[in-house]
Every structure is written in C-alpha cells, then in structure tokens.
Amino acid sequence: MKTRFDAAVIGAGIMGCATALFLARGGMRVVLLDRGEICREASGVNAGTLTMQMTRAALIPYALRAHEMWMAMPAWCAGGDVLATACPGLSVAFTDAEAAMLQERARIRREAGAPIDLIDGRAAQVIEPGLADGVKLAGHCPIDGFASAYLTGRAFRAALQEAGVTLMEATPVRAIAGRFLLNTSAGAVAAQRVVLAGGVWLQDMLAWLGVTLPIKVLINQLVVTERMPQVMRTVLGVASGLLSLKQYANGTVLIGGGWQGIGDRARGGLAVRSENFLGNVRLAAHTVPALRQARVVRSWLGLEAETADALPAIGPIPGIDDAWIIGSVHSGYTSGPYMGRILAQAILGEAPELPLFPIDRLLHQGSNSA
C-alpha cells in the first residue's frame, strides 16, 4: 500500500472541499475524490444566494457564520475567491396571503437570529428601486448577498493544494471495503477515516457501508440573462421562497428559486420543465419589471439533496467508527463552508462550535447494521 490517508473525503463539492480543507489544516493527510471535477455539480451551478430569508430557521445560526466566511473567503481560502458580495436582501409579498406567510416566517427566522424587519412596499422600493409596485409587505435583512458559484471549484482548488490535500478528480469510487479501502477507478485508496460528501448521491454512498438512508432529489432550475444595465442592487425573493434574483457586477441577472425541472439521481439534471421555466421567469419579471428588457441566455439545473425531515445529515455514521457524512443541507451553498468547518472540528476530536446534525434520527431502528 502506497499511502494510508488519515481521511478520504468522497465528493468534491462545497461540503467535501471545506471538510477536506479544514481536516488538512488540522494536520491530517487527506485525499479528496470526485467522480467528476471539483464543484461541478450543485456547488458550482447553484444560484449563489447567501441569504437568510430562504434559509431554514434551524440553519440560520450556521448561515450567519457562513456568511462571514464567504465575505472573507480569500483570507481563509488561500486567496480563493467567489466574488462574494454583501448587499441587503428583500423577501416580498404581493398578496395578503403572502404577507401573512411572510410575517410568520420572518418572525421565526428573527427568533433564530436573522435580523429581519418588516417594511412596506414603498420602503422596500427605496432599498431596491428595481422592485415592482404592488408590494404589500417586505422582509428586509441587511445581512444578505451573493457569490458566483461557478468559481467555487477554482477558489478551493488552490487552497486544497496548499493545504496538502490530494485531489483526485474524475475518479469514481465504486465501493468501500474494510475500514477503509476505497475501490476507485484509479485503484485502491486506503484511509483511516471516510467522509461521505456526495450531495444527492449520498444515498448510494451510504449503501456502500450497508446503511439505508433515503435522500430525496430536488431538480432546481436556474436561468440567466445576458449582461444588461443595472436593474437591481439587492438579493430579491418572494415570501414563499420560490424566487431568488440578483444582478452580478458583470450585468447578468440570475433567476432561481427552486422551481423543479426534469432529471434524477442517475441521469442528473436533464431539462427545464417548460411550464416551470415560464412560471419562474414570469415571477421574476413581475418582481423586477425591467427584466422584460432582458434576453435569456441559458437555463440549467442543479441537484439538491433532502432528507425526510429536510434537515441536514452531518455527523458520524452510526455503527461504523470513523465514518462520517455531510450533506442534505437546505440552501446548502449558503452555509456550506461553515458546515465543513464544524464537521472537521468533530473529526479532529474537537468540540464543534455549533451542534452537528447526526443522522440517527433518520435511520430506522434495526434496519441498519455495518
């Protein structure tokens, strides 16, 4: 055996990259494997929203800390940069029903630590002049922002190298034997610990270890416009969370919000669903009317993982010493780097700053054994 790594992290998305980086910084010899290229799935194609107003309440403390990390990324990521930009965020309601939903959701998120205040439509238009008339109520959060998610792989790559992580791209893992011998397309890789960080493919990865954990696959649609003159300056969403809008410094406007396209775990994101494509862009144009002047350049899909209770799977894998899991974090990009940091703390034997999300709650009693 050539090298026995202290840890093998499987899946080079934001969760895997952050975990591998902080493990290596903690002194471990780490190998990071991906069947494709670094951050080319959800972590590289998501909407880059760094908002509190689409984040689940339970994750707000994590997302707030991650927001700080994103804004200071070059400092802890060896100069790696995703052009993270801080700006205010608005979540708007056009109807009474949406206003009621917004009030409730803003209250819950505020209690979780997000500094969201409710303002009327006119005040919202002062913060966001691009916003349409007819807004009844808006949630305003001064801590918001966005990143260029497509830069994530490039940003992490150099830092991983500097930290001494062995990055094995285009190297699918086929199975895991013993504790732990990874059967990969590039031969066997041995490691003392294993971290599964495979996004929507976590279900298949857990099966290697004999663990059954259903992971639902969301096929999130995204749409981007051609560069255009400035039409907005905040991160905009709607009360239901089914819209995210932001304009990048280069003038392109990214339209997201989690409308569902066609695809699955096996085939990936295949295509947008035309009625959902239309619904998503109509909602965007209704919210920022100047988008009617835009040309749509591209649509694509990002696969998001979800557990049965829509809360993360982060922690030890029960019954298998030294096996860990990280993923299924709602709006996972937003809090990704922080999740990787606290999992690395746990693996390194330190107390994580904030609690992990152990998966014991999701496993059926007796149905799993190593």
Added chain:
Amino acid sequence: MIFDVAVLGGGPAGMAAATEAAHSAARVVLLEESPVPGGQVYRAPPVGFAMKPDRDRQEGDALRAALAASGAEIRAGCRVWGLGGGPLVAEGEPDAPFSLSALGADGVPFTVEARALILCCGTHERIIPFPGWTMPGVIGLAAATILLKAQGVLPGQRVVVAGIGPLLYAVAAKLLAGGGSIAAVIDAATPGEWLRALPALGARPDLLARGVAWRTKLLAGRVPVLAGAQVTAAEGDKVLSAVRVGKRVFQADALCIGHGLVPATEASRTYRARHAHRPEDGGWVPVLDAAQRTSVPFLYAAGDGAGVRGAAAAPAAGRLAARTALQDLGFSLAYAPKEDAALARARRTGAAMARMMALRPAMIEAIPAETIICRCEGITRDEIEKAAAAGANTINQLKHFTRCGMGPCQGRMCGEAAGALLASARGVGLAELGFATGRLPLRPVPMASILGDFDYADIPVPAPAPI
C-alpha cells in the same frame, strides 16, 4: 395536433427530409430561422429582390419548389429556442413527443409537437482567432457568402479574402462578379494540399470546373493569391483599414476569413444523444447509424450538422433520414428508395473538402497570448492557459474557471479554439475535454417575447419549502 415528423432547419438536408416525409402522407412540419428556406448555401434573397440566378440558386429553387409542393407545413422566419419531450422526461415516464418552443416570424410564441424529429441544423463557421479579429470589417467567409449572394451587398470597397477551403475562392469569385475589388487572397492551404485533394474533386467534374473558373477569374483580375499563408493581424482605428500577412500589409476595408465549418450540435446535445469527436467531420458530431438514427429513439440527424459533407450531399441524407423516421413510425413508404450514385460522389468530394477544412493545430499554436478567444466575454489565450494550469480539465470546467463560452453565443464561436488551446495546454486530445452541455434556449430569447400576458395570481407558484 401532434406531427409525425418535425424537421429542425430548412437547408438542403431539411428541405429534402420534409419533402420526402410529406410524400408518404405523414404530417410534417419544417421549422426554419430564415424568412425563406434554403440554408446557407442555397439561401434565397429577400422577398421582393431578384438576382441573376447562379447554379446554387437553381439547385436551391428546385428543393424549395419540391418542398412547397410536398404538403409539409413550413414555419419559416421562426426562432426555435426550447427543446423538450423525447427522452427529456421524468424517471419512469414514457417518452413524450418531441416538443419545440419557438417564436413565430410575427414574434408570437408557439409550440410544435412531433413523434419524430430530424435535426438538419447545418454548421456555423470556424474562425481561428488572430490579433484584430474583433475589428469591425472582419467577417466570416460564410458571412460574406450570405452578404454577396442573398443580400447583394459587397463587404467593402477593397477586400482581403482569407482562410481555407472552397469557400475562399467562391467568395473571391462572387466579389469580382459583383464588381468588387480584391486586395489579396490568402489561402492557408498549400498548392500541394489542393493537388492531394484533386482525385476526390475529380468525382465532381462540375465542381472542379467551377474551381478552375474561379482561379482563372482571379488570375485575369491580377489578384495576388498567397498560398500556404495566413493573416497575422487585422489592423485599423475603430474599423479595419489594413490586413497584415507576415511582413506584407494589404490596405483593405473588409476581411472575409474562415477556417472551415463546425457542425451545429446544440439540439442533439440538448437531447443527450451520443456524440463523437471527429476532426474530419468538423468536430463533435452526433453518432449516427447507417440510416441517420442518433442514439436517441426517433431522433435523426442529416446534412452538415451531422458531419460536414457539403450541400450537394445533404439532400440525399435528409431523404434517408426521413425514410428511416417513417419506417420507425410504422409508415409504409410511398415508393422504394433509389440509391443515388451522385450522392456517393458528392460525399467523396465533400469529405475531401472537410478534411482540408479540419481544425489545424498549427494555427491554434500560432495564436498570440493576448489574443481574445471568447469575444462575448473577452477571454484571451493567456487566460485559458492559466486556467489549464490552475486545474481546469474539461470544457465545462474551463467555462467555470474563466467564463469562456458563458456569453450570449454560448461558446459557438470560441468553443473549438478554446478547446484546442486547453487540450494543447494539457497535452491531451480534444475528445478528452468533452463538450458544453446543451441547454435551452438554443439562442438568446427576449424575455418580453416569451412572457406573454399573465396575471400574478395565475403564476403556478409551487408550495413553499418548510421553514
């Protein structure tokens, strides 16, 4: 209504495919971007214009007449931007009809559904970047052909014609015939390369004669023809004023330059058909069986978009695709196909020309470091090579590292050169880099055109995620 066969693209392959399919009583629709079908080679002049018809026009008119008489529905002047259906369905669902979303000539959106889809999307031009290629006054050879033959406009008062392949001399001859003045013809191919292509050209004496006539015209016009030479820079202030070829400088207000043709595969990529990289066919092409079937059931491809063989070979391929589609759909053919001996000759000649026009690695290597490769995003060779050094391994990854190919043309103009530079920097073949994932819209689409009239209450907003 669901059509039996939809044909995407109304060039020679598409016109012939639609005509053939309609003859067997199938319900057929042809979708074409130009106001009149024809494609690039057989492009018709605008309605209300009349030009002295050349041979291409006559061949195009014959295909157009047959199409018009065939009973196929013709949707010309429309922009197809969305592709769905076919294999693009959720897990466990049966294949759906192919679904094409388009904007009509009047700007009104419409959708066409069909049980079978024949892709006849043609090519776009390969132009290997060189210093100054983004200067106004520099256009493609195919662009010049359209300008001269379909619009009746000269690209400039004094023109340099440069690049590779038969289009070079066709454009030069058209320029002279239109009363234009040519400063020079810069042929990247050597006389030896043309000599080696001669046996294949011999299969088409008509073309050979045409080529000889073009050369004779240039000689008579005392036009300097530089063989085995390349444009090194386009120069000027605001617009083109000179073309540099090594130490020689030609004053010119237009440069028509092209280095071959690249199959337009965005539709077959969107449908996830299997593709192969074949330089001699123009680059990435859908993998076809002998009867024009792609790897996706009921999806076919024909014409240059399936591998460059030229306009003459395209109609027969289109007809074959149509017959195969009809058979697969369970139609009985109206008549037995006859093997076209001319097709084999046309293919042989087309293949020889395609080989001559294949991507030339030496031209890629000659691109200076600071030259813009992706003109939508302003990405230079240097930036591509830095990205390669920083770990960009594939075309899709190069996009993420640099934004190369992420602009409005979606990498159609730069993708090949960028790929060749990345492959060279990594020391691998182009095939190893993969290709950009096909996604809609096929072309940028104005938001205002697709939005339509709607009430906020009618937007089918899905249920919110749990808080």
Added chain:
Amino acid sequence: MNLRIRNVARSAPVSIMVEGVPMMAHPGESLAAALIAAGHWRFGEGEDPARPRTAFCLMGVCQQCLLRVDGRLVQACLTPIVAGQEVSAA
C-alpha cells in the same frame, strides 16, 4: 457609400433612422447588410472597445450584431428592414 451590387432588382427604398440620422434601405434586406452597404461597420461600443458590436457571422449565431430597434434588442443580421425603424446601439 453604397456597396450594393448593381443588377439586383430590389424593393423600393425606404427611410430608417440610425442613431437619429436618416438612412435609405430596402425593405426585406437585413439591417446588418443595409448598414454594411452604407459603410457603417461599427454597430456600437459594447462593453470593451477591443470587441465592439459589429456584424460577424451574419447567420444569427455570434450575437455580436446586437442592436436596439424600436426599443427592442435584435440581431441586425436577422432583422429585415421595415420603413421607419429607429435603430440605436444596444
């Protein structure tokens, strides 16, 4: 300047406005061709003077010839001339 080839029968010319200046062109011909025929190659400055807006592929692919016509963004090479069009940089 008029770079139109003679011996081509064209529809009767009409007037369009290009950046506020009247220009004659023939209905049906492409806006890109009409501009080139008038020696007007530089369609706009774009975002970088090194790659201004201009006609390049003339077949709807390259997206370089984007212009604003009557308030809408269009590709000049795919836009037929219609009398009275108001053309400005994108």
